Amino acid sequence: MNDMSTEGYVTPDGRKIGGVMMEMKNITLRFGGVKAITDISFDIREGEIRAIIGPNGAGKSSMLNVISGFYVPQEGEVWFRGTKRPQMKPYQVAQQGIARTFQNIALFEGMSVLDNVMTGRLTHMKTGMIAQAIWKGKAEQEEVENREVVEKIIDFLEIQAIRKTPVARLPYGLKKRVELARALAAEPKLLLLDEPMAGMNVEEKEDMSRFILDVNDEFGTTIALIEHDMGVVMDLSDRVVVMDYGKKIGDGTPDEVRNNQAVIDAYLGVAHD
Amino acid sequence: MFYREAGDFKTSYVDDNQTFPIKFDRYRYYVVLFIAFAIIPFLLNDYWVNAVFMPFLIYAIAAIGLNILVGYCGQVSLGTGGFMAVGAYSCYKFMTGVDIWWGGELLFRLPEFNIFFSVLMGGVMTALVGLLFGLPSLRIKGFYLAVATLAAQFFLVWLFNRVSWFYNYSASGQISAPERTLLGVAISGPSAPAWAMYLFCLVFLAVSAIIARNLTRGSFGRKWMAIRDMDIAAEIIGVDPLRAKLSAFGVSSFFVGISGALFFAVYLGAVEVGEVFGIQKSFLVLFMVIIGGLGSIFGSFAGAAFLVLLPVFLKNFLVGGLGWPTDLAAHLEFMIVGALIIIFLIAEPHGLAQLWRVTKEKLRLWPFPH
Ligand SMILES: Nc1ncnc2c1ncn2[C@@H]1O[C@H](COP(=O)(O)OP(=O)(O)O)[C@@H](O)[C@H]1O
Ligand SMILES: [Mg+2]
Numbered sequence: 001m002n003d004m005s006t007e008g009y010v011t012p013d014g015r016k017i018g019g020v021m022m023e024m025k026n027i028t029l030r031f032g033g034v035k036a037i038t039d040i041s042f043d044i045r046e047g048e049i050r051a052i053i054g055p056n057g058a059g060k061s062s063m064l065n066v067i068s069g070f071y072v073p074q075e076g077e078v079w080f081r082g083t084k085r086p087q088m089k090p091y092q093v094a095q096q097g098i099a100r101t102f103q104n105i106a107l108f109e110g111m112s113v114l115d116n117v118m119t120g121r122l123t124h125m126k127t128g129m130i131a132q133a134i135w136k137g138k139a140e141q142e143e144v145e146n147r148e149v150v151e152k153i154i155d156f157l158e159i160q161a162i163r164k165t166p167v168a169r170l171p172y173g174l175k176k177r178v179e180l181a182r183a184l185a186a187e188p189k190l191l192l193l194d195e196p197m198a199g200m201n202v203e204e205k206e207d208m209s210r211f212i213l214d215v216n217d218e219f220g221t222t223i224a225l226i227e228h229d230m231g232v233v234m235d236l237s238d239r240v241v242v243m244d245y246g247k248k249i250g251d252g253t254p255d256e257v258r259n260n261q262a263v264i265d266a267y268l269g270v271a272h273d
Numbered sequence: 274m275f276y277r278e279a280g281d282f283k284t285s286y287v288d289d290n291q292t293f294p295i296k297f298d299r300y301r302y303y304v305v306l307f308i309a310f311a312i313i314p315f316l317l318n319d320y321w322v323n324a325v326f327m328p329f330l331i332y333a334i335a336a337i338g339l340n341i342l343v344g345y346c347g348q349v350s351l352g353t354g355g356f357m358a359v360g361a362y363s364c365y366k367f368m369t370g371v372d373i374w375w376g377g378e379l380l381f382r383l384p385e386f387n388i389f390f391s392v393l394m395g396g397v398m399t400a401l402v403g404l405l406f407g408l409p410s411l412r413i414k415g416f417y418l419a420v421a422t423l424a425a426q427f428f429l430v431w432l433f434n435r436v437s438w439f440y441n442y443s444a445s446g447q448i449s450a451p452e453r454t455l456l457g458v459a460i461s462g463p464s465a466p467a468w469a470m471y472l473f474c475l476v477f478l479a480v481s482a483i484i485a486r487n488l489t490r491g492s493f494g495r496k497w498m499a500i501r502d503m504d505i506a507a508e509i510i511g512v513d514p515l516r517a518k519l520s521a522f523g524v525s526s527f528f529v530g531i532s533g534a535l536f537f538a539v540y541l542g543a544v545e546v547g548e549v550f551g552i553q554k555s556f557l558v559l560f561m562v563i564i565g566g567l568g569s570i571f572g573s574f575a576g577a578a579f580l581v582l583l584p585v586f587l588k589n590f591l592v593g594g595l596g597w598p599t600d601l602a603a604h605l606e607f608m609i610v611g612a613l614i615i616i617f618l619i620a621e622p623h624g625l626a627q628l629w630r631v632t633k634e635k636l637r638l639w640p641f642p643h
Contacts, residue, residue: 068509094511106509108502110568111495119499123511125492129520135487140287143491147286186510 008045011238018046020079021222022067022190027076029062036062037073038246044190049216050224051233053257054243055266060226061103063243064192067224068100069093095123099188101179103195103226109168113178116167117154120185121146150185156218157181157211173204177211184215191215193225197232205229209236230267234258242266309475314468322467327540329581330474331532336561336573337485338528343559344567345489346521347501348410352422354554355429356526357533358546359402362439364395364534365448368461369441388453388460392477392534399530400523402429407522411515426555433546449543461538470539477535481528486570488524497521498568529558564613566624575625583609 008018022044029037036059044050052060065071067078069090078085080096088096099120108116125146131138154160157177162170167178176196183191196212197205209232215221227233233240234254242250242257244266250257257263317326335353342348367386372379386394406425410418433439440448452462459465460473488494496517499507504514537544544550557580565576587606591597617624 070505089513090505090508091511091513094509100509102506102509106503106506108499108506110502111498115495115498119495119507119510119512122492122496122499127492129488129493129524132491132493133484133487135491139487139491144286151286182510 015047015217015238017048017238020044021046021048021081022224023079024063024066025077025079027063027066027073027078029059029066029071029073035246037066039075040241040243040246040248041076042241042248042251044222044224046222047216047220048222048239049212049237050222051237051240052224052226052243053228053230053233053240054249057245058243059246060243061194064100064194064224064226067093067192068098094186097186097189098192099183099186099190100192101176101183101194101196103198105172105175105179107167107175107179107182110166112164112166113159113170113181114150114154114163116178117150117181117185118146120182121150123186124149149187153181153184156214157184173200176200176204176208180208180211184219184221187219188221191221191223193223195226195228197227197229205232212236306479309479310472314472317467317471319467322471323540324585325581326471327474329577330471330478331535331540332558332561332581333574333577334478334481334535335529335532335558336565336577337481337570338525338530338532339558340562340565340567340570340573341485341489341497341528342521342525343562344569344572345494345501346497346518346525348407348518348521349415349419350422350525351419351552351555351559352406352425352429353529353558354550354552355426356399356403356529357536357554358429358433358550359399359526360395360530360533361537361544361550362433362448362546363398363530364391364538365441365450366439367391367394368451368453368538372438374438388455388473388538391453392531392538395534396527396531399533400527403522403526403529404519407519407526410518410522423552423555426552430546430550433550445545447543447545448537450538453538461542463542465539473539474535477531481531482570482574485524485528489570493520493524501568560610560614563622564610564617564624566626567622569623569626571629572624572626575629579625580610 008016010016020043023041024043025041027037027040028035040059040063052063054060062071066073069088069092072087108119111119125142127139127142154163157180159174159177159181162174162178167175170178180193180196183193193212197208200208212223212225213236216223225237227236237254239252240250240254240257241248242260242263244262249262249266250260252260313326335357339350339353342350367383368388368391370385371383373381373383406422409421413421434446437443437446440446443449450461452459452464454460455469455473458469460469489497496507496512497520499510499512500514500517500521507517508514533550536549541549561576561580562573563576564579565574566572584603584606587602588599591602591605592599621627623630
């Protein structure tokens with residue numbers, strides 16, 4: 001592995017990874033007496049695919065929730081692009097260019113696929129209420145411009161055929177894909193994916209892996225993802241954080257992590273999955 | 274056979290975003306507009322205006338307003354009657370010249386606004402009051418929010434009964450609309466002609482519907498629906514819940530206020546607040562929204578038409594035609610409305626509008642369903 005302390009590194013497949021985008025410093029998160037996260041630090045670099053793995057209940061989702069502003073850690077700091085982030089509401093985090101999907105899909109069930117993906121553009125749509133009420137002119141133009149972006153993403157994720165279908169009628173695998181589309185529509189700098197492949201069959205997993213790689217490749221989006229399937233993680237990610245019982249027990253390239261004794265113990269020896 | 278979207282291909286996103294994407298629907302819409310503006314005014318008599326058209330036009334505005342809040346943004350309100358009262362009393366004050374007092378002395382009196390701007394101010398003031406009562410919605414949801422808006426309902430009625438400034442210190446405690454003209458034609462007051470009142474309300478309804486449609490199809494509508502469907506997910510895509518909810522309360526109250534102003538100034542002419550804008554009004558408009566269809570502008574029209582026409586029909590048919598006693602017909606009305614509410618809430622939350630959509634979809638395929 002290259003020296004991490006310098007600005008960026010080059011991956012084995014030749015992608016250039018930049019400097020630190022997001023840095024978590026000594027994060028501790030408690031729920032009452034339960035420590036969900038204990039003194040964890042790690043960073044996410046520009047252009048990187050970063051995985052967080054660990055057994056159930058390890059605190060992975062909690063960590064994403066800290067990043068996206070849902071949970072406020074009792075201790076520790078979050079640094080984004082070189083500045084310490086003040087305490088923020090989730091919508092403010094979103095406006096900074098951080099989008100995410102949820103472990104349990106969180107789509108707008110009463111709206112069509114198209115409208116769901118269009119909501120991903122809301123941070124980019126700024127016309128005021130008067131212009132919206134008049135519609136002709138500014139509002140309509142803005143709608144069309146954003147619709148064009150959304151249609152590209154719909155094409156990219158191959159969900160053209162279900163564009164006008166109400167989300168409630170879709171099967172699980174497609175819902176996951178629509179949720180990814182909505183997150184992508186925001187054109188985020190950092191994309192957080194909480195178990196994007198959970199509950200999928202092999203074929204769906206392959207599709208999803210391909211989309212994740214393509215997103216990173218084509219749009220240069222930095223991605224942090226949580227995944228259970230070790231095989232998938234090893235294929236996709238550049239660097240891996242391993243968590244167990246709220247603690248960080250490993251951090252490095254997939255190869256380094258695979259050979260880490262603590263990680264092997266957590267996964268094989270004392271599996272509490 | 275004639276109702277077709279086949280061959281009607283969209284080649285741009287503008288076309289795809291139209292209110293009536295199918296040509297046939299668009300023509301029907303122009304025909305309805307033409308009939309409403311150019312033909313009905315010549316056919317009106319006082320009975321139809323007072324029993325059917327005026328209440329329909331005015332309630333449709335209120336239903337559009339409430340639908341934005343309840344149907345699009347998912348925030349329950351039982352304060353519609355109270356908000357209509359705010360519209361009515363604001364309209365009255367601006368019609369008669371708002372008097373501003375300070376320390377027991379009359380500071381100044383605003384000039385009397387013309388009827389159009391008075392009604393508009395009814396909407397504006399109600400929007401402000403709506404924003405105020407919308408503030409708790411950030412913290413409380415569902416049932417508790419409904420109770421809070423119920424409190425607003427009772428508080429507002431109490432306020433307009435209690436503070437004589439609102440009814441210009443009249444001995445009766447009522448407000449009554451003086452005659453006001455627009456382009457030389459009386460719109461309010463006892464001598465206003467039926468067609469003028471009708472057209473005046475129709476213009477407000479048409480503009481309200483267009484504004485509501487535009488707001489709900491764009492970014493505001495999506496913010497509201499996002500909050501309605503899942504507020505946590507709405508936040509994660511960058512929607513500030515407070516601003517989204519308050520904008521829904523503001524816009525909704527604006528329309529409700531307009532309808533209250535028209536109800537008082539043009540339709541009734543005189544109002545005693547507890548009688549006209551009581552809790553029954555809140556429920557009536559809510560029922561219109563539920564029966565017509567939550568989250569549908571067209572549904573607001575359908576619901577208003579249905580609940581305005583139902584008693585008229587029952588009265589003419591059962592009482593006039595079959596000779597039933599009036600109170601029996603009234604009871605039957607309660608039972609029908611009650612049953613429909615339950616049926617729609619359980620089986621078809623999208624109301625008459627959805628039934629209409631389903632019928633159209635069937636028609637589109639008719640006579641070859643496969
Ligand atoms: N909102 C919450 N309230 C209380 N405890 C929570 C909450 N969220 C997570 N936890 C606890 O924190 C721990 C880590 O959970 P989570 O982050 O969901 O794990 P993972 O995603 O790795 O499976 C668990 O013990 C869980 O019960
Ligand atoms: Mg989890």
